Amino acid sequence: MALEADTMNELVETVARFVRERLRPLEARVADDDAIPERIRQEIADLGLFGLTIPQEYGGLGLDMEEEVRIALELGRTSPAFRSLVGTNNGIGSLGLILDGTEEQKARYLPRLATGELISSFALTEPEAGSDAGSLRTTARRVGDGYVLNGTKRFITNAPHAGLFTVFARTDAGREGGRGVSAFLIEAGTPGLSIGPADRKMGQKGSHTADVVLEDCHVPFAALLGGVENQGFRTAMKTLDRGRLHISAVCVAMAERLIEDSLAYAMERRQFGQPIAEFQLIQAMLADSRAEAYAARCMVMETARRRDAGQDVATEAACCKLFASEMVGRVADRAVQIHGGAGYMADYGIERFYRDARLFRIYEGTSQIQQIVIARNMIRAAS
The missing domain is CATH 2.40.110.10 (Butyryl-CoA Dehydrogenase, subunit A, domain 2)
Incomplete structure (x- = not known):
């Protein structure tokens, strides 16, 4: 672990509180303006979120994979724009430099990436x-x-x-x-x-x-x-496992947020003289969403721990990305259904998450690419 357990737990709680108190109230504004307020960008930088995975010797926190996943599980509970702002600095935008850059290149760029001076x-x-x-x-x-x-x-x-x-x-x-x-x-x-x-x-x-x-x-x-x-493609491929696990964690976080919002709505919304949460078909959608999100969370955490232990997790990371990204799409669809007409309206934000979730099945490798990776690795292992 890069950080002491108490320090890491404090960081997770700080990020969770920041998401809850500062970011979630701004979700509608960010969507309407198509922009993150500059003061929020500075607060994100002040928290050190641009340098979560950048090594400590270059000014970052140097989080390992499990620790990064824990932070992503909090950052992903709000508009994905906030996570995207820091995601590249902590992932594909710095990992290749960390893995294969010269010492001069690392010294020139990593400290400024860690502070958010450079995006x-x-x-x-x-x-x-x-x-x-x-x-x-x-x-x-x-x-x-x-x-x-x-x-x-x-x-x-x-x-x-x-x-x-x-x-x-x-x-x-x-x-x-x-x-x-x-x-x-x-x-x-x-x-x-x-x-x-x-x-x-x-x-x-x-x-x-x-x-x-x-x-x-x-x-x-x-x-x-x-x-x-002629080493660039190999560098790009080295970043895939970590990137896929990070996005998988974000998918889990969005699903958990949607489940939370759907449950709250179902317990408040009344039809036929009772909360709709009492209807078994609503309960079935909530239960399916909860089970799938829990399965994805377990997959991501276990694979992150294996990666930190030095194991080759190429197949498992692809499994996580495939399952988690498809899962959050199903959860988002159920969330709209549970909210009914309100889910289709912009006021509740559910339709926004429904649209946001769709991209997860495309970037960091489409679901079809993940299927190919998984199957080819299976065949290679069995040969």
């Missing part, structure tokens, strides 16, 4: 490369003392606000798939790097994505992550 973005997805990330077309051509990058990245989280982009580009056109891909650390404002308009999304308002466009973007050799070519 990071992970620029892998392209118009023609989503689930098949190895087919990316962005190129990095060696020129003089550096590289010139050209290409377009799509649906990049936090791109409108990012100060640092981890950009994946093909450095060896002769190598198929991900074997010829390298990763580059590119700062915002670098000539040739531009950001498209913020995407208009189905849900998760307040969390922004946009295209990242590279047009003859020249970067020095020092921008090459780890100083080694």
Whole structure:
């Protein structure tokens, strides 16, 4: 464990109280404005939430996987925009740097990521490369003392606000798939790097994505992550287990929030002279939701502990992501049904969570990709 038990418990309670008292009252405003208030962003930074998983020697808390999951189980009980703001700094936006960056790169960027001075973005997805990330077309051509990058990245989280982009580009056109891909650390404002308009999304308002466009973007050799070519795809793959477990925990947290709200509504709403919570068909929906959320929570916690123990959890992490993301969709659907007409109206916020939940089955690997990962690993293990 990175923190003493008492310290960790205090941190969990502090985050839970912050979510309850500061973030939940702002959910409707964030959705309406499509923005997180600056004062809240600063409070998030003051709590150290941008540096939860960044090593302590670089100014972070250095939480292990189980500890990160415990925090995600609290942060996920409110609008996902708040979690998304810090998620990249603690996940894919810093993990590759932590794992494979040079000491100079770590010292330059990790302290500023830990404080929230820098927001990071992970620029892998392209118009023609989503689930098949190895087919990316962005190129990095060696020129003089550096590289010139050209290409377009799509649906990049936090791109409108990012100060640092981890950009994946093909450095060896002769190598198929991900074997010829390298990763580059590119700062915002670098000539040739531009950001498209913020995407208009189905849900998760307040969390922004946009295209990242590279047009003859020249970067020095020092921008090459780890100083080694053709290792970028391997770096990206190393981040998957942790990212999938984090998102799985967020799914569990959202499901638990929806169950809490649905139960409260069912106990207050009266029909035919009694609370609708007394009706067995309502009870069935509540019970199914509770059982599924509990199963997902157990899966995530157990897999996090195994990862911390040094076990290979690629299959288990994919199982968690598949089950938890599909589960929260079912819970959200039941929550709308339990609320009836009120669930369809914006006033109660249930329809907002219903839309927010849909994305979880897509990013960090679609449900179909998780199925493929699980099945292929099963076959490989049995061979």
